[in-house]
Amino acid sequence: MDLIRDLGxxxxxxxxxxxxxxxxxxxxxxxQEAGLDFTPKWFTTFYYLAHHGPAxxxxxxxxxxxxxxxxxxxxxxxxxxxxVVSQKDPSDKRRRVLALSDxxxxxxxxxxxxxxxxxxxxxxxxADAKVDWIEVLEKTEASQKEQSFxxxxxxxxxxxxxxxxxxxxYDPTYREAFYDINREWVETLFEMExxxxxxxxxxxxxxxxxxxxxxFARHRESGEILGTVALHKGDHDHYEMIKMGxxxxxxxxxxxxxxxxxxxxxxxxxxxxxxxxETNSKLTPALNLYRKLGFKSVPLDPNTxxxxxxxxxxxxxx
Amino acid sequence: MDLIRDLGxxxxxxxxxxxxxxxxxxxxxxxQEAGLDFTPKWFTTFYYLAHHGPAxxxxxxxxxxxxxxxxxxxxxxxxxxxxVVSQKDPSDKRRRVLALSDxxxxxxxxxxxxxxxxxxxxxxxxADAKVDWIEVLEKTEASQKEQSFxxxxxxxxxxxxxxxxxxxxYDPTYREAFYDINREWVETLFEMExxxxxxxxxxxxxxxxxxxxxxFARHRESGEILGTVALHKGDHDHYEMIKMGxxxxxxxxxxxxxxxxxxxxxxxxxxxxxxxxETNSKLTPALNLYRKLGFKSVPLDPNTxxxxxxxxxxxxxx
DNA sequence: GTTGAAAGCGTAACTGGTAACGTAATTAGT
DNA sequence: ACTAATTACGTTACCAGTTACGCTTTCAAC
Numbered sequence: 001m002d003l004i005r006d007l008g009x010x011x012x013x014x015x016x017x018x019x020x021x022x023x024x025x026x027x028x029x030x031x032q033e034a035g036l037d038f039t040p041k042w043f044t045t046f047y048y049l050a051h052h053g054p055a056x057x058x059x060x061x062x063x064x065x066x067x068x069x070x071x072x073x074x075x076x077x078x079x080x081x082x083x084v085v086s087q088k089d090p091s092d093k094r095r096r097v098l099a100l101s102d103x104x105x106x107x108x109x110x111x112x113x114x115x116x117x118x119x120x121x122x123x124x125x126x127a128d129a130k131v132d133w134i135e136v137l138e139k140t141e142a143s144q145k146e147q148s149f150x151x152x153x154x155x156x157x158x159x160x161x162x163x164x165x166x167x168x169x170y171d172p173t174y175r176e177a178f179y180d181i182n183r184e185w186v187e188t189l190f191e192m193e194x195x196x197x198x199x200x201x202x203x204x205x206x207x208x209x210x211x212x213x214x215x216f217a218r219h220r221e222s223g224e225i226l227g228t229v230a231l232h233k234g235d236h237d238h239y240e241m242i243k244m245g246x247x248x249x250x251x252x253x254x255x256x257x258x259x260x261x262x263x264x265x266x267x268x269x270x271x272x273x274x275x276x277x278e279t280n281s282k283l284t285p286a287l288n289l290y291r292k293l294g295f296k297s298v299p300l301d302p303n304t305x306x307x308x309x310x311x312x313x314x315x316x317x318x
Numbered sequence: 319m320d321l322i323r324d325l326g327x328x329x330x331x332x333x334x335x336x337x338x339x340x341x342x343x344x345x346x347x348x349x350q351e352a353g354l355d356f357t358p359k360w361f362t363t364f365y366y367l368a369h370h371g372p373a374x375x376x377x378x379x380x381x382x383x384x385x386x387x388x389x390x391x392x393x394x395x396x397x398x399x400x401x402v403v404s405q406k407d408p409s410d411k412r413r414r415v416l417a418l419s420d421x422x423x424x425x426x427x428x429x430x431x432x433x434x435x436x437x438x439x440x441x442x443x444x445a446d447a448k449v450d451w452i453e454v455l456e457k458t459e460a461s462q463k464e465q466s467f468x469x470x471x472x473x474x475x476x477x478x479x480x481x482x483x484x485x486x487x488y489d490p491t492y493r494e495a496f497y498d499i500n501r502e503w504v505e506t507l508f509e510m511e512x513x514x515x516x517x518x519x520x521x522x523x524x525x526x527x528x529x530x531x532x533x534f535a536r537h538r539e540s541g542e543i544l545g546t547v548a549l550h551k552g553d554h555d556h557y558e559m560i561k562m563g564x565x566x567x568x569x570x571x572x573x574x575x576x577x578x579x580x581x582x583x584x585x586x587x588x589x590x591x592x593x594x595x596e597t598n599s600k601l602t603p604a605l606n607l608y609r610k611l612g613f614k615s616v617p618l619d620p621n622t623x624x625x626x627x628x629x630x631x632x633x634x635x636x
Numbered sequence: 637g638t639t640g641a642a643a644g645c646g647t648a649a650c651t652g653g654t655a656a657c658g659t660a661a662t663t664a665g666t
Numbered sequence: 667a668c669t670a671a672t673t674a675c676g677t678t679a680c681c682a683g684t685t686a687c688g689c690t691t692t693c694a695a696c
Contacts, residue, residue, distance in 0.1 A: 013338030020331030
């Protein structure tokens, strides 16, 4: 596997920098050979001043795509060599306007041929690669701006995690997990009620035998059960989504969503027209998930067997 | 002209490095989010150790394409975090062999998914740019290896300079330059002789009227005369290349060569079968030029009118 | 067996660049 | 008219990476 080649992209910057640094060193030699007191580092700023006239520091920085301290440094060096002069902008005293000195301007005609030589050499060098480096870099920067690398990574992580989970139908092996997962979250905020115990301890008789269904979210690799949900069939074809729970350590795997989607798919397959659920307004993340799945708030059912429920939602599958 | 765009290539490395640095920063966040005590900087070294087993410092550096102090630094940091261990190679005590510690090896399985996410994100990011960066970089590096940037620049300079010079036929306007240029170099090493003055002061009668020719090298832009040479026709169709001189400040423009080539072309056109020249063994650069033009040493002519000449050369144009 | 060159490594200093912070000047909102 | 936010700049500290140099060990050639 050549992950290192792909991830090597991250090291690409250093490598290209090293390459350009060695080119810069050669460039320095050329100026020296031409008897010019000039270094490649100054080029962009110098050239900018030569062609755009006097300009304040940050404007140069922005146009060249470097930070203003860098321009400042370069300007200081060029100043020390008498190539630029600066003065405060009288109309805005924050601005320090840089300009080429007489010496600087006089140097242009000596520099130009050297630049031409370098340009010719560079073009020859790059001709083989047949790539417009600048365009490519700009595109990459743009596509990073569009969706940042960090977001892309997070998206990739999410996708990977989803692939790590499988949603499976009820299996008696996991009866205990069904109980545990639900007890775990209920007890952190509420108390277990009589109705809870009855259903959680006897899913086969209380849910499946009545025409309902139970699903588990299982971690493919470890086989661990990380979440559950059930579709409960009541009287008069009244269907409810109940007992949704996810292990707290398994957050971030979109397990609730996957379970919900599995349940809804089954509901559609059966031609059920409405699925209800009851929950509590304190459970904000859960409420968000239910809304994401398409559930809407409806008036509370006064006959609910659960004390903790103060919110009722419904999903129409017309 | 977008010279700045072309020469901006030289500064491109920094820009790409900046981009990758920001990616690295995002990477650091990802490790943090995964609860891992790890930084992107360690990746290459860590990955190398994980996949190639224990290795000495410089071997890692070479394989990763970084300097050995860098590997050393990274190793020190990883060591401080207990991820690597090191020991001297008993068979070569100069070598310090690095290896992942137990903790380091245990960390691999936690790191791998993060790496996969990063890889996926990078691929997405680069997909837009549609460029195999690594290949391009490698090609560029290779073509630089073939002919270094410096050499390319020097070649470009030479070509440019040659284009700046034109070789022109004799013109009375430049009679003085013909004298000056030759006197200048003769007097630095020798004395002007009687025969020198006669020829240099009267090129029309002494050279051209006798069936010879004089050329000048003129700087196109300034119009300055920078070098001269003459073809002298003596008795019995005996032709000599004489009075070759180049202004010292015009060295590096291949002027001697261009003048020589012009003279030889004319000699060929005339069907001359041998051109001679006389010079002095002290003039090494001149001797090299003559050899480059094809001249070979021949016995000295005892009747030479010049005291300074102790070398005679001939070019056969069969 | 010397002895001089070369290899492996560690340390230090340098480099091109950044972000962060403080200050002064300007502009905008009330 | 006054305060709050913003802009422009300089300074500082830092970062990833380098080259330069010195020390120890090994190797190769007499």
